[in-house]
Amino acid sequence: xxxxxxxxxxxxxxxxxxxxxxxxxxxxxxxxxxxxxxxxxxxxxxxxxxxxxxxxxxxxxxxxxxxxxxxxxxxxxxxxxxxxxxxxxxxxxxxxxxxxxxxxxxxxxxxxxxxxxxxxxxx
Numbered sequence: 001x002x003x004x005x006x007x008x009x010x011x012x013x014x015x016x017x018x019x020x021x022x023x024x025x026x027x028x029x030x031x032x033x034x035x036x037x038x039x040x041x042x043x044x045x046x047x048x049x050x051x052x053x054x055x056x057x058x059x060x061x062x063x064x065x066x067x068x069x070x071x072x073x074x075x076x077x078x079x080x081x082x083x084x085x086x087x088x089x090x091x092x093x094x095x096x097x098x099x100x101x102x103x104x105x106x107x108x109x110x111x112x113x114x115x116x117x118x119x120x121x122x123x
Contacts, residue, residue, distance in 0.1 A: 006040050037084050045080050052077070060103075070107055071117045096122065 017033040055061035078088040108118040
């Protein structure tokens with residue numbers, strides 16, 4: 001089964017879901033249905049969101065599960081945020097907590113991230 005496309009292949013306009021069919025009895029329901037913001041996400045992005053919720057939003061646990069660095073997890077999270085129609089960090093303060101700063105410096109010290117990545121994260 002494939003995910004429903006959300007953009008028209010001809011003009012890139014937003015597509016509207018208008019028909020639902022029961023797999024068991026073939027009942028058909030027609031109308032205009034709201035598909036919700038998560039329908040815009042790719043299968044990979046949905047998998048990431050599911051893992052993020054399962055890990056209670058803890059990036060350190062996401063790093064362990066996906067075997068990826070902190071900046072890569074943050075980047076994927078930002079991709080999901082943008083796919084949902086938001087701009088990451090736009091509505092939140094840009095100051096880091098002392099714990100976040102310490103974690104960045106620890107990651108730099110242990111070689112998990114480069115100095116360039118650490119500088120970007122500390123800005």
